[in-house]
């Protein structure tokens with residue numbers, strides 16, 4: 353293989369990768385990610401933020417903006433009326449079967465306590481309220 357062919361291959365790879373990230377990247381999960389309104393969190397929500405970042409943000413994203421492995425909570429699906437607070441306890445303890453998104457199942461979160469789940473729920477609710485969800 354000569355240098356020219358390698359260059360052509362590199363360009364093809366680069367273009368395909370760019371196209372792939374364009375269609376599958378975080379923008380599909382966290383459309384609001386760029387302009388999230390961060391409120392002044394209550395004491396409990398501040399504890400919730402720490403627990404969220406330790407246990408949930410790997411998939412649900414910083415500021416719950418979503419990632420390539422989990423959905424944002426700043427979405428009409430997760431309004432209190434649709435997913436009540438019980439959904440958070442249930443999700444963290446038992447995991448979730450994929451049903452709204454193409455991310456796959458959510459595994460149960462090991463070692464999370466009831467108190468941490470309550471704090472996390474408060475944190476997500478305050479974040480949602482500040483962003484109209």
Ligand code: HEC
Pocket residue numbers: 404407408409410411412421422423435439440443444448449450451452453454455456457458459461464472
């Ligand atoms: C390994 C990735 C991952 C982690 C870590 C994770 N989640 Fe999830 N979570 C998901 C995915 C994926 C879904 C979406 C499933 C669907 O509806 O398709 C989801 C959905 C949810 C839902 C919606 C449940 C429902 O009934 O539709 C809640 C609530 C939730 N997660 C809370 C949490 C909380 C709280 C944590 C941290 C304690 C957490 N998740 C950690 C991947 C994750």
